[in-house]
Amino acid sequence: MADTVRLDAVSKVYGKGQGAVAALREVSVSIPRGSFTAVMGPSGSGKSTFLQCAAGLDTPTSGTVRLGDTDLTGMNETKLTRLRRQRVGFVFQAFNLMPALTALENITLPLRLAGARPDKAWLGEIVRRVGLEGRTNRRPAQLSGGQQQRVALARALATRPEVIFGDEPTGALDTMTARDVLALLRETVDDMGQTVVMVTHDPVAASYADTVLFLADGRIVDQMGGPTSDKIAERMTRLGAWK
Amino acid sequence: MAVLTLALKTLRHRKAAFAGAFVTLLCAAALITACGMLLETGLRGRVAPERYAGAPVVVAGDQYVHQTVHKSNGKTKHKAKPIAERAWIPSSLTQTLRRSAGVREVVAEVTFPVGTSGGQAQGHGWDSAALTPFTLASGRAPKTAAEVVVDARSGARAGTRLRILTPAGAATYRVSGVTRQALPTQHTLFFAPAEARRLAGRPGQVSAIGVFPKTGERPGLAAALRGTRAREYTGEARGAVEFLDAEQARVKLVSLGGALGGTSLLVAILVVAGTFALSIQQRQREIALLRAVAATPKQLRRLLGGEALVTAVAAGAAGSAAGIALGFWLRSRFVALGAVPEHLRLVVSPFPAFAALLATVLAAWTAARLSARRAARVRPVEALGEAALPTARLPWPRLVAGLLATAAAVVLTLVLSTLSTEAASSPVTMLTALMWTVAVSLLGPLPARAAAALLTLPLRVSRTAGHLAAANLRTGSRRLASVVTPLCLLVAMACTILFVQTTMGHAAQREVAAGSRADYVLGPQVPGSAARSLRGRPGVEAVTEVLHTSVRVGLTKYGAQAVTTEGLMRTTDLGVVAGSLRDLGKDSMAVSENAADRLGVSVGDTVRLTLGDGTPATLKVAALYTRGLGYGDLTLSHALVAPHVDNPMGPLYVAAPGLTRAELSALVAAVPSVTVMDHARAVAASAPDAEVNYVAMGLIIAFSAIAVINTLGMSTADRSRELALLRLVGTTRRQVLRVLRLEALAALAIATVLGTGIALLTLTAFATGMTGSPLPYIPPLTYLGVLAPTAALALTATALPARLALRQRPAEAIGGRQ
Structure with missing residues (x-):
């Protein structure tokens, strides 16, 4: 399996001089195509910075980030934006959608801004998959939290991105709704061959992934394949104690 | 196009956020439209002739001073500035014009201010009634010096006796006839021709000559007018020469409209930039989300620019419409305050509204561009819910x-x-x-x-x-x-x-308080004869006759007062610092220090200037004084100025320490509508x-x-x-x-x-x-x-x-x- 996302010795330092804080320290990792990866770690471990650097939302202080064959380091903001809207999808914890647009308009927003014509059949397919049939004309304020996350997921899928990044995508949802959204993410990986990277602090959410990366103090300290929520919780507890 | 659609949708969704910018732009558009209307009226405003309506061609004095300016690049530019008073023309011109080709008839006219119990009126000789034309409804034309014809609006009847104030003094006249007509914005009184010329006080001069051409012919007046300061006026230009105040009001409207419009435009940019910046600050997360998932900084700038444009077009259109109403209101206020004469109509054209719309759109676009700099700096990471601390x-x-x-x-x-x-x-x-x-x-x-x-x-x-x-x-x-x-x-x-x-x-x-030595001020209009008779009265120590006019040195306008010099020290202290006012005569003047600085002159120098009615004069600086703000930049002699102003009646400064106000009032009781103010009230009224x-x-x-x-x-x-x-x-x-x-x-x-x-x-x-x-x-x-x-x-x-x-x-x- 080829790598979709590859980080090589990525460091991120905030601030300068005495007040400088290293959020990431020489992190190297490969995310294989068609995999579901969860990134876990205690608060301040650098998981948000990891996601921002990997997704081209922020530029690392040193090291290289690759998406497929493209080197993200050294790209300017406009190029990064084009790359994000064509090759990367996002699902954030909250405030994912433009309140002024309907669900369907939100889904097609990246396509429209890229000047591309939405593929009707593909749109119908993803709307059906995320279970939003008949609700695409509603505005975000008329949708429940779970439905809003489904719209966000549909938007992420609309451009057929190489990778979808999720930042606590279920963080603001109740357990039942969260389970539905996670199952949906799992489906996109299994049925559509999508690559998903998700930052979370919830062991149950992480248990839906193929691989869990544990971050602490800006470093990847462990990796777990075939995770269960119990194993993850136990590992996290040790991480907290170990720290 | 996608960006504009998004802008429209955002606008529709966040009406409240744009309401602020909308209202501001609407007000700006209204203000600019109103100012534009004033400005356009100033530039293109025309006044329809009233009194000269019956004369196809009017010959009258040139109301401008001219100067050819040589520019550094070798080009020359002709500049003209209006003068403050009416320019009179020699009455001998009447004969020359009568002999010109295509002329059937000429009618010469004199104009002078007249005070009646019904208010201010214009006095003329009955021989020039044809200029309007005025015709008699009842009675007959004035034959003797003591007869007048009044207009239809005056309400007087033939036989009525009227107390009338003219530059020659106050006198009683008998109404010999009443005209059928009345002019819309002025009261008119006709005297017997010889009496009218005596009252006007300018022997050998007339204020205008009406020319009636032979049927179907264009009169050839060029030869007759060559070498004179008279000009030919036809059509609406006759209105401009009839209403000199309209010309001056137009100049005022241009500067006022320009200053007000410019200021409101700058305020609009400042305020709208502020509201846009605030709304961007409030939409920080939305903008961050757009940046994260889709929009490049350039697209974001286009989005914000699009929102601004749509808001500005809507606000500008509504504001321009409101501005037309505002323009009319402003004009009515200015008319009420006497800054704009009633007969100067507002020019209504689509230009100010379009200019306002354009200016509003530009202002909004500039403001959006300025605030978009901040929006483009919003980091996409903020969409991740990072603390969005500015x-x-x-x-x-x-x-x-x-x-x-x-x-x-x-x-x-x-x-x-x-x-x-x-x-x-x-x-x-x-x-x-x-x-x-x-x-x-x-x-x-x-x-x-x-x-x-x-x-x-x-x-x-x-x-x-x-x-x-x-x-x-x-x-x-x-x-x-x-x-x-x-x-x-x-x-x-x-x-x-x-x-x-x-x-x-x-x-x-x-300055007036410090400079005023007079015990009383009589005004607003006292004829010279009344001043002369007052001088001899017991208890009256000194009387100074005062006129206010403006003159031009080159093209630059200077406010001037004219005073009689006899006993001037007893009524007014201008704060002389050099030279002496004793030497003030028909060929000299006093200059305020401020004006002397601007003119670069001192005592003994000569200054060439143009008097209010366009007459050139070369005057020697006799004195410099400090109180220019209170008394005007230049002080000339009354004898020099009086024949060159439209209204030779002005206030009097009277030094009469032994007299009470009532006693002084009794002395001038024969002069209608004169009020006597004491020192303090005169100072208060001088603001x-x-x-x-x-x-x-x-x-x-x-x-x-x-x-x-x-x-x-x-x-x-x-x-x-x-x-x-x-x-x-x-x-x-x-x-x-x-x-x-x-x-x-x-x-x-x-x-x-x-x-x-x-x-x-x-x-x-x-x-x-x-x-x-x-x-x-x-x-x-x-x-x-x-x-x-x-x-x-x-x-x-x-x-x-x-x-x-x-x-x-x-x-x-x-x-x-x-």
């Missing part, structure tokens, strides 16, 4: 722009302190105050933060509300700055506009009339006030979530309102200090240039009259949206969209 430091382009604005303001202030004419300093004064405000708005967060730190101490006195308010001020220094800017603008503009007038008025009054400026600039103040309401309203409405949170953690409604009130008061305090500071700087520079003393005159009550409504406005604009926000149940509000 950066504490000012971005360096803004810092540089702020410093540049400060430098520009300093330069303007220095320039202003050297300007000594009202025409030059009025626009620069507004520009200086505005430039300081721009500097404050750019560097705003710096003083806001400093002030917030300072205000923390007094606020802490109140335990809960004060503590919270202090915390909010410290962390929200950017929001504080955006609220302070319009408040500061309001205070600075209001203070500058009001106190420029009081400073000038006070300086002039002070220049500032109402026209108040009306025009009052609109700018109102505009700034609307900006305050917008910004405060937007800023408070945006905090509904924060207020809900405060309520949820146990703050009472009353406490929340108290927090907001304290914050508004803090913003008000900062804005008052900054705005007053700006006004003081500007006014000091203005006073230095105009009055020679750096002290502006600021009546405390007027100052309070600025601050109290500003405070009321700020508190109301905060409290109303806050009450609305608090009406929502806190649990719902906090769940709502951010």
Whole structure:
């Protein structure tokens, strides 16, 4: 399996001089195509910075980030934006959608801004998959939290991105709704061959992934394949104690 | 196209956020349209002739002084400026014109001011009645010197006796006939031809000659007019020569319209940039999301520009329509104040509305461009819910722009302190105050933060509300700055506009108070004969006849007073510093120090100038004096000026310490409508009339006030979530309102200090240039009259949206969209 996302010795330092804080320290990792990866770690471990650097939302202080064959380091903001809207999808914890647009308009927003014509059949397919049939004309304020996350997921899928990044995508949802959204993410990986990277602090959410990366103090300290929520919780507890 | 669609959708969804910008742009468009109408009337306004309506061609004097300016690049440019009084022409021209080709008949006319019990009227000879034409409805033409014909509106009948005041004195006339007609905007009186020429007091001269051509022929007058100062007027140009006041009002309208329009445009850019910046700050997360998932910085700028354009087009269209109504209202105010004559109609064309629309769109686009810089800096990471704390430091382009604005303001202030004419300093004064405000708005967060730190101490006195308010001020220094800017603008503009007038008025009054030695002032119109008879009366020590006119040196206008020199020291002390007024005669003049500086002359030099009616004169400077503000730039002799003004009747300064007011009044009882003012009242009445400026600039103040309401309203409405949170953690409604009130008061305090500071700087520079003393005159009550409504406005604009926000149940509000 080829790598979709590859980080090589990525460091991120905030601030300068005495007040400088290293959020990431020489992190190297490969995310294989068609995999579901969860990134876990205690608060301040650098998981948000990891996601921002990997997704081209922020530029690392040193090291290289690759998406497929493209080197993200050294790209300017406009190029990064084009790359994000064509090759990367996002699902954030909250405030994912433009309140002024309907669900369907939100889904097609990246396509429209890229000047591309939405593929009707593909749109119908993803709307059906995320279970939003008949609700695409509603505005975000008329949708429940779970439905809003489904719209966000549909938007992420609309451009057929190489990778979808999720930042606590279920963080603001109740357990039942969260389970539905996670199952949906799992489906996109299994049925559509999508690559998903998700930052979370919830062991149950992480248990839906193929691989869990544990971050602490800006470093990847462990990796777990075939995770269960119990194993993850136990590992996290040790991480907290170990720290 | 996708971007524009998105802009439209956002607009429709967030109407409230754009309401502020919409209202501001609407007001700006209305103001600019109204100013444009005044400006266009000034440039293209025509007056239909009334009295000359019956004469196809009118020959009258050239009402302009001309000069050919040689430019440095070798080109020459012809410049003409209007003169203040009517230019008369030789009556001998009548014969020459009569002999010209194609002329059937010529009618010469004299015009002079007449005072009747019914008000001011124009006097003419009955021989020129054909110019209108006037015809008799009853009675007969005046035959003797003691007969007059009155117009249809006067209400008098043949046989009535009228007491009439003319430049030759007051006399009683018998009405011999009444005309069928009356002119729309003037009262007319006809005398017997010889009597009319005697009363006009200009032997050998006429004010105009009407030319009636032979049927179907064009009269050839060019040969007859060559080498004279007379010109041929046809069509609506006859109206311009009939109503000289309309020409002067047009010049005034051009400068007023230009200054007012320019100021409102600058204020609009400043205010709209502020509202846009605030709305971008409030939409930070939305913008971050757009940046994260899809939009490049360029697309974002296009989106914000698109929103601005749509808002501006809608607001501009509505505002332009409202502006036309505003233009008519402004004109009616100016007519009521006497600044614009009633017969000068407003020019109504689509140009001002289109210009206003264009200016509004440009202003909005500029404002959007300026604030989009901030939006493009929003980091996409903020969509991840990172703490969106605004950066504490000012971005360096803004810092540089702020410093540049400060430098520009300093330069303007220095320039202003050297300007000594009202025409030059009025626009620069507004520009200086505005430039300081721009500097404050750019560097705003710096003083806001400093002030917030300072205000923390007094606020802490109140335990809960004060503590919270202090915390909010410290962390929200950017929001504080955006609220302070319009408040500061309001205070600075209001203070500058009001106190420029009081400073000038006070300086002039002070000079009059110091220079006036007269016990009484008689006015407003006293004929020379009355002055002469008063001089011989017991108890009257000195009588000075005074006229006010303006002359031009080259093309530059100077206000001038003309005085009789006999006993002048007893009635007026001009503050002579060099030379002597004893030498003031028909070939000399006295010059104020200020004007002498501008002219570069001193005692003994000669100055070539053009008198009010276009007559050239070369005068020797006999004296320099200090009190130019109170008495005018130039002082000429009455004997020189009286034959060259439209109205040779003016006020009298009388030194009569032994007489009471009643006794003096009795002495002039024979002269109709003369009032006697004592020293103090005369001084009080000498303040220049500032109402026209108040009306025009009052609109700018109102505009700034609307900006305050917008910004405060937007800023408070945006905090509904924060207020809900405060309520949820146990703050009472009353406490929340108290927090907001304290914050508004803090913003008000900062804005008052900054705005007053700006006004003081500007006014000091203005006073230095105009009055020679750096002290502006600021009546405390007027100052309070600025601050109290500003405070009321700020508190109301905060409290109303806050009450609305608090009406929502806190649990719902906090769940709502951010």
